[in-house]
Amino acid sequence: MELKNKKLSEAEFMQERKEVLTHWETGKDVDLQEAVDYLKKVPEHKNFAAKLRKAKEEGITLAQPRAGVAGVDEHIKLLQYLQNEGGADLLPNTIDSYTRQNRYNECEVGIQESIKEKRSMLNGFPVVNHGVYNCRKILDAVELPLQARHGTPDARLLTEIIHAGGWTSNEGGGISYNIPYAKSVSLEKTIRDWQYCDRVTGLYEEMGVKINREPFGPLTGTLVPPSMSNAVAIIEGLLAAEQGVKNLTLGYGQCGNLVQDVAAIRGLIQQAEEYFTTYGYDIELTTVFHQWMGGFPADESKSFGVISWGAATAALAGATKVIVKTPHEAIGIPTMEANAQGIKATKQVLNLLKGQHMPMSKELELEINLIKAETKCILDKVFELGKGDLAVGAVKAFQTGVMDIPFAPSNYNAGKILPARDNNGAVRYLEFGNIPMSQDVKDFNKQLLEERAKVEGRDVSFQMVVDDIYAVGKGTLVGRPEGK
Amino acid sequence: MELKNKKLSEAEFMQERKEVLTHWETGKDVDLQEAVDYLKKVPEHKNFAAKLRKAKEEGITLAQPRAGVAGVDEHIKLLQYLQNEGGADLLPNTIDSYTRQNRYNECEVGIQESIKEKRSMLNGFPVVNHGVYNCRKILDAVELPLQARHGTPDARLLTEIIHAGGWTSNEGGGISYNIPYAKSVSLEKTIRDWQYCDRVTGLYEEMGVKINREPFGPLTGTLVPPSMSNAVAIIEGLLAAEQGVKNLTLGYGQCGNLVQDVAAIRGLIQQAEEYFTTYGYDIELTTVFHQWMGGFPADESKSFGVISWGAATAALAGATKVIVKTPHEAIGIPTMEANAQGIKATKQVLNLLKGQHMPMSKELELEINLIKAETKCILDKVFELGKGDLAVGAVKAFQTGVMDIPFAPSNYNAGKILPARDNNGAVRYLEFGNIPMSQDVKDFNKQLLEERAKVEGRDVSFQMVVDDIYAVGKGTLVGRPEGK
Amino acid sequence: MKTNIVLGVIGADCHAVGNKVLDYAFTEAGFQITNIGVLSSQEDFINAAIETNASAILVSSLYGHGEIDCRGLREKCEEAGLKGILLYAGGNLVVGKQDWESVKKRFEDMGFDRVYAPGTSPEEGIRDLKEDLKQELKKIS
């Protein structure tokens, strides 16, 4: 079957669907019409798309944690705690890593061991094993909209189950849930599988149920230059729109330099809107800002500093929601208490900053323009490679290193680019690999890194990259040599 | 004796000094020449003025906690912990409230009870009772510069003791350590007493020892409009300069709106420099930003949010140092652990933001100009009232309500003005009392508050002020009516 | 006729914000407030209570020395003839974050009728005061 950026035909989709629903026994409980009827009865305040739209209208930033454990009852307890004690605005269901790799048998082991050991042996909620009715049980137990957050290259069955289960948002995408999360799954396959997922969402929309979709913005979470992640976000957004997705949240992971981060979010929404208009999609667009996604400091107080600074940046950027980290980040899956602590610190900052946005300045404008120009260089080439077809173009772009994500595990990623911070901590391209940037852009990136190198009295080198990887965990933004 | 803004004559000063040193028995250990010899041997890295100068040159923000307990050894342990575990850049010695009121007998009771109860019964370090040699013992035990932080209307003996004891910075001022800290002490007296303190500093300077002086910026810490606190800071700075102070740190307490806070710090240093130049003083000027000084949330995670946001604002404003709060703020004097936690969160944010400053924007420029214009309205009138003499002018200004600090306990404060937040959380004048603002300024303040009132569907009123007093403690910046 | 009560901040304590808010709230609630303000001694409280024939004394202490400052207030009230006058204390009564129950007990042992934890809202005090005054009335009649 040839990959094309084209809405899946009903026949094609329905045939595939039959097979997908057999991947695990819980698939049999999915009944589209019944699910639509059920979803139509879900009250508005538990609908993800509706809540995001409202937040956008009000100009506020919502807070959403990550959270998931092996057992249904424990998971409910966790979510209720994050809702009541933490004050979360939106709730997640973070899915475990075996489910993400479709290893449902191993999930079963994990579930059993968790019962035996009386603690979660899984790093998330194994939603496929638990099935549709348990999803609904969870929705019944809380008063907020629910989303699945995972990292699943082939999320087709998962998608069917969660939406039938009343969860009204799904994170992921053919690029963003492959390149950072897989090693040997081809992009053709994941883009195609995510067309399926998007088509499911599209079907619900067509049947009158609003479902939110969120490409995973931060990718590897580690020094990803904003233009690269914005390019991925826009591509995944366009691919989703083609399948009928109507309510989209595009994401970005904090880099740490305020001006760059604000510019990335503002640039992203502006540029995405331009592309959607150009390609004729009518989309309800919102943004999500991820608090620092790279290595955290082990010290909890320092983590609160990182978390709060992320919250502040999200608010100043005007993101519609912020994904919250916890003071346990460097060590392990947080306890429910630590998780609530992260939300509380975040919400305090969001509330202090309600109505405050970063005013436009020369510096901000320059950065927005730079990010948009870089992103356009990438996207132009992607369209060119695909001869106008974005799905094909994306596959070829990764093949040729036109798109390239730093530190990604996938064999389908060229791994030729290197990022590093400039002297103010903004993430720049140190190695461009095969990314087709204009000479201006290249020169400017280079100049900025040279400036830093000069300050540090060393050459621009891979050591700089390594130092930057460790920096936030060690308490700074820029990884300087000792004593600099 | 008539109050005048004029360097105290040597005769006058020396005569007074004799008497001051008899106020408590530890006064006898102060010997100026011996102290100068001692201070000259204090290494550069333990000199407050030197460390601030260096920070200013490097464009970084230093972190300083508040801390003090009753016993010398316990106090040393506390400071060492804040230095080693907390990573403080500058150390404080927060003085207890009996000392602040010169009630040294009650300090003695507190010291004894603290020994008996094995916990500090005093809310700070009773430095006068402990005397010069214990100050030096403390300095020997740490590797950072030391400052006395108090709130003492008559700090003459305290000042003599701390400097002879090797502490190279003193917080306070004739206005800022009276109006917020006293009820029935006249301004004439405190301004005169602080001329003495400043003269002590001046003497050390003349004898070749650098000593830093810091007027207390935040005043009552509660919704003080920036122009009022900047006016106080500039007046106290000028009064100090006249007595020979050379190294000055002017302060400001966070209000919470980023643009206003950055504008307040930038406006303060610009305007202060203008005044110092005009009046011919050559001063090494730095700034201190106080993390939110009003009521805190009881929840520790939320407090971390407030603390971190303060740290971020300090860095973005470019303040030379930031005074750090702790997650115990709402409840009581922090344990040493909680105190270190506040510093660690703060330093993490400062380090992430090293080199990042708030870029100039239309909004920021407007706010700087507004604050400077308001401050000038006040200062012009103060000079006028004093017929050119700032000390006299300050006394008269408070008498007539030309200067007026919200919520201050002093009988010498008119208490006629009221502050409230505008719709973006910036602190504005709701009642001007007798402050001689230009009509422009008045209209603009009024307009901003009306805007907020409209959003909240209520009138501008005292209830708004009360709501704003509680707001941060309840988790927001602006005190809105339920559900707004 | 309004009930008279005395309000103030005891000892060397200068925290004025809460005091002003309490004044406003208790006045709004219909009490006749004599506010002696911050930095008030035990004698200041007692004199004001005698002068105004007050039914209750509301002591605030924010700065941590409350434990030392409040000691003996009940006894001095008795000596001055203010027998059984209602004594409330609130604020940040002791130094540091301590176990609340033990703090409360210490102040009750000193003779305070009601003791309030940090951050207690004025409304709670107002409710209690109305309740306690009703009880007093019952006792008398």
Added chain:
Amino acid sequence: MKTNIVLGVIGADCHAVGNKVLDYAFTEAGFQITNIGVLSSQEDFINAAIETNASAILVSSLYGHGEIDCRGLREKCEEAGLKGILLYAGGNLVVGKQDWESVKKRFEDMGFDRVYAPGTSPEEGIRDLKEDLKQELKKIS
């Protein structure tokens, strides 16, 4: 001749950053690295070790399932003839913030020679590996 060692991330774990940094650091330190990358099964580790005649296997597990994924690795190594090969594990080995000593013990009981807490620097592993290899050499000679 350089010492061969096998490096990888076990199980369904995709955390690649630390793996790339370890590769760089151990290579710089003079080892011959065979990096099998993320998402590697026990069999992948063993096959690579046999193929390269490796002296040590360095297992990373970041995502929390390390406990399940590492079980039986020592036994499978023995079966495959990798008798006494050095086995190290590091990363965020278990789910959540757990008492480190007990985690360490669990992994030692599974047959790991060295177990590293979250955030351990590569340098520590390099130092230990050099030390352990010296000991091995002594044992042989």
